[in-house]
Amino acid sequence: MLAAFLPRLPRGAHDDVGNGDDAAVLRIGDPRVVATVDTLVQDLDYRPVWPNGRVTRGHDVGFKGVAQNLSDLNAMAAYPIGLLVSLAMPADTPVDWVLSLADGIADAIHTLGAEGCSVAGGDLSGAREVVLTITALGRLDDAGPVLRSGARPGDEIAVIGRVGEAAAGLALLETAPESGSPPGAPAGAALFEELISAQLRPRPPLGAGAAAARAGAHALMDLSDGMLRDAERLARASGVRVDLDTARLAGFADRLAPAAALLGADPMHWCLAGGEDFGLLAAFTPGTVPAGFTAIGSVADGAAELLVDGRPSTTTGWDHFAA
Amino acid sequence: MLAAFLPRLPRGAHDDVGNGDDAAVLRIGDPRVVATVDTLVQDLDYRPVWPNGRVTRGHDVGFKGVAQNLSDLNAMAAYPIGLLVSLAMPADTPVDWVLSLADGIADAIHTLGAEGCSVAGGDLSGAREVVLTITALGRLDDAGPVLRSGARPGDEIAVIGRVGEAAAGLALLETAPESGSPPGAPAGAALFEELISAQLRPRPPLGAGAAAARAGAHALMDLSDGMLRDAERLARASGVRVDLDTARLAGFADRLAPAAALLGADPMHWCLAGGEDFGLLAAFTPGTVPAGFTAIGSVADGAAELLVDGRPSTTTGWDHFAA
Numbered sequence: 001m002l003a004a005f006l007p008r009l010p011r012g013a014h015d016d017v018g019n020g021d022d023a024a025v026l027r028i029g030d031p032r033v034v035a036t037v038d039t040l041v042q043d044l045d046y047r048p049v050w051p052n053g054r055v056t057r058g059h060d061v062g063f064k065g066v067a068q069n070l071s072d073l074n075a076m077a078a079y080p081i082g083l084l085v086s087l088a089m090p091a092d093t094p095v096d097w098v099l100s101l102a103d104g105i106a107d108a109i110h111t112l113g114a115e116g117c118s119v120a121g122g123d124l125s126g127a128r129e130v131v132l133t134i135t136a137l138g139r140l141d142d143a144g145p146v147l148r149s150g151a152r153p154g155d156e157i158a159v160i161g162r163v164g165e166a167a168a169g170l171a172l173l174e175t176a177p178e179s180g181s182p183p184g185a186p187a188g189a190a191l192f193e194e195l196i197s198a199q200l201r202p203r204p205p206l207g208a209g210a211a212a213a214r215a216g217a218h219a220l221m222d223l224s225d226g227m228l229r230d231a232e233r234l235a236r237a238s239g240v241r242v243d244l245d246t247a248r249l250a251g252f253a254d255r256l257a258p259a260a261a262l263l264g265a266d267p268m269h270w271c272l273a274g275g276e277d278f279g280l281l282a283a284f285t286p287g288t289v290p291a292g293f294t295a296i297g298s299v300a301d302g303a304a305e306l307l308v309d310g311r312p313s314t315t316t317g318w319d320h321f322a323a
Numbered sequence: 324m325l326a327a328f329l330p331r332l333p334r335g336a337h338d339d340v341g342n343g344d345d346a347a348v349l350r351i352g353d354p355r356v357v358a359t360v361d362t363l364v365q366d367l368d369y370r371p372v373w374p375n376g377r378v379t380r381g382h383d384v385g386f387k388g389v390a391q392n393l394s395d396l397n398a399m400a401a402y403p404i405g406l407l408v409s410l411a412m413p414a415d416t417p418v419d420w421v422l423s424l425a426d427g428i429a430d431a432i433h434t435l436g437a438e439g440c441s442v443a444g445g446d447l448s449g450a451r452e453v454v455l456t457i458t459a460l461g462r463l464d465d466a467g468p469v470l471r472s473g474a475r476p477g478d479e480i481a482v483i484g485r486v487g488e489a490a491a492g493l494a495l496l497e498t499a500p501e502s503g504s505p506p507g508a509p510a511g512a513a514l515f516e517e518l519i520s521a522q523l524r525p526r527p528p529l530g531a532g533a534a535a536a537r538a539g540a541h542a543l544m545d546l547s548d549g550m551l552r553d554a555e556r557l558a559r560a561s562g563v564r565v566d567l568d569t570a571r572l573a574g575f576a577d578r579l580a581p582a583a584a585l586l587g588a589d590p591m592h593w594c595l596a597g598g599e600d601f602g603l604l605a606a607f608t609p610g611t612v613p614a615g616f617t618a619i620g621s622v623a624d625g626a627a628e629l630l631v632d633g634r635p636s637t638t639t640g641w642d643h644f645a646a
Contacts (some may be wrong), residue, residue: 020560021470022398022545023359023461033356036346037407037446037458044449075345084360086456123360123456126367133409133446133456135360138346147344222345237343 001098001124008102010109012118014081014139024120026082026137034138034145036072040065042129046200050173058097060200061132062104063111068224069136070114071204071278075222077144077213080206082120083109084135088127101132112206143213146220151238151283155218157231157297158289160280161205162198163252164267167226167274168259169199175263191258204278208292212282215290219283226275228313231297232306234281243307244297246272251294272308327418328447331425333432335441337404347443349405349460357461357468359395363388365452369523373496381420383523384455385427386434391547392459393437394527394601398545400467400536403529405443406432407458411450424455435529466536469543474561474606478541480620481612484528484602485521486550486575487594491582492522494593498586518582527601531615535605538613542606549598551636554620555629557604564625569595569632571619595631 014026042048046056046064070080085105089098109117120137151157172192204222212220219238223230227244235242249271256267282293289295306313337349365371369379369387393403408428412421432440443460474480495515527545535543542561546553550567558565572594579590605616612618629636 021468021472022395023357023401023459025399025463025468026356026358027354028351028356029354031350031352031354033349033351033460034346035349035405035407035444035458035460037409037444037456039409039411039446039448039456041411041448041450072345076348078346082358084358084458086360086362088362088364088454088456121358121360123362125362125364127364127454128451131411131450131454131456133360133362133411133454135358135407135458136346137356137358137460140348145344145348149344 001095004095004099005102005124008099008106009119010106010117012082012120013116015118015120024082026120028081028139030139032140034073034076034078034140035135036069037133037135038065038069038072039131039133041131051176052173053177054173054196058100059104059107061130062101063108063201065132065134066105066108067112067202067204067278069134070112070206071222071224073136073138074204074206074209075220075280076138077141077146077209077220078138079141079210080114080117080136080138082118082137085119085122086133088125088131090128091126093130112204114206141210141213144210146213146217148219148221148234149237151219151234151240151242151299153240153299153301154286155283155299156286156289156295157242157244157299158282158284158293158295160208160293161223162203162277162279163227163249164256164270164274164277165195165198166202166276167270168256169195169197171263171265172196172259173199195259199276202276202278205280208280211290212280215284215288217282217284221281223277223279223281224275226273228272228306230281235306236304239304241300241302241305241307242297243300243310246309248294248296327422328425331422331429332442333429335405335443336439338441338443347405349443351404351462353462355463357396357399357401357463358458359392360456360458361388361392361395362454362456364454374499375496376500377496377519381423382427382430384453385424386431386524388455388457389428389431390435390525390527391601392457393435393529394545394547396459396461397527397529397532398543398603399461400464400469400532400543401461402464402533403437403440403459403461405441405460408442408445409456411448411454413451414449416453435527437529464533464536467533469536469540471542471544471557472560474542474557474563474565474622476563476622476624477609478606478622479609479612479618480554480565480567480622481605481607481616481618482602483531483616484546485526485600486572486602487579487590487597487600488518488521489525489599490593490597491579492518492520494586494588495519495582496522514581522599525599525601528603531603534613535603538607538611540605540607544604546600546602546604547598549596551595551629553604557606558629559627562627564623564628564630565620566623566630566633567620571617
């Protein structure tokens, strides 16, 4: 298995030692290394077969595992240099599925623009379900790291990347055809496929973290658990009041409207409460928000809390009828 | 859970950023970082309850997970600076067991002499069985890394650490009391406990890798899959003939004799074929073998293969009746 698995994984520019020794040696070029780990578990983080009929390919799992890890590096204004991949799986996992997973890892590195990032080490073992654990190592941009604790009163809060799309895609995947029009219905077919892809293959805007750091971002984090939860974390870590302006999120919500109409959902709820988009949330001095970021809120002195349109919000969700 | 888990884990001297951000930043002090990952899976890498009645504590699993990872750094002549811990487990895993696992991680770092090594990041998730994945990051000794591919004709092969003890311990754990005297029988009780501990809590000789590098070791690797398999890997990677001398392993085998007598086993088989001791195997110019290492064989020009007492060996085992 390893003999077929390994050659599909990219070797990188930072590898100092080839494969086959006890550990990898990566040339980092900085006395600091950025490191993060994330695990994807079958049935919890994805369904082998979704209620809408979609089958999860190994490629999807490998791609998402890489994307969510590289997003964490992005949020520290770091560049990926290497991954360590540990895959535990049932003995009867089809070889094709496993090789597809390797291809998904390689595809994510390429598609997300992490060229030069290697798969520097790994481990294959048995388990009752697929458990994919990826460790990502990065080198810092000179301006990084930017922590989530640096937002200052007067700052603008800005976002880059997809907003609400992964949540809309998840809702489509979780909807069985008999419970409404199938997601593949002609009216929104292309959009629905894009939203499903946003859930299965997140696209963290790599490089935007370093760009934010160079633009002087005071705080930076990735959006993994949803705008409300994550913005509240930023507010708490920074000890400031963050106020999100839903009018500035309307463009993101509008894009989701056809899926929301199909499923009887509120697109703004996806934008505010939906996770796994792996965009970035950042705080900037007004006037310094870099290209690509959308200003969506402000930072004020006061209790460390999150407001939405000037009203207290809860991390468990957002009720636009209360606004 | 995380709130109780994290404070039990050591923070380290190399942490540049405290907990709570998207990724860890470790000050490595060298433009190169050494990285390795290993996974322990319930029922495959350990039994929740062993045939001899021993119950595996969370402490055992955490300790072993750390030990086998730090051994890989040791084998590259590197010093551990940080760990990333991903723990997937069933929802009904007792909290005490999980906290015991955290204590085992901390205990291993302390007991193995890896002070200053932090648990810099982690992830907790669900799964049908316990899957513990640890990533270890290290900084290189100036003389490192030492690869497994550098052995030269004329070198001596030497070992440091336990030999055969983890295999003897495994055999004791796998022996139900009804199939013979219980391992706790008075005659060898203290020894048997030590051997079981060797299996559950390996003691890689951290620092010996760097010492070997400073002594000019030509090749270095850790003993995880048994002397025969690992020495053959060294022979192949280096393109040399390695000849192990069982007479020089007799001291290791003698120590295992009471357990072997109890179980009707061959102690030399444990020494040659048993894995998971996590000692080191190294190749040195004759006369430069450092203190603590035991010379056990020689390197000669010729086919890249392993001999035992001058005869070809197989990686599947060793039959002393053939010798």
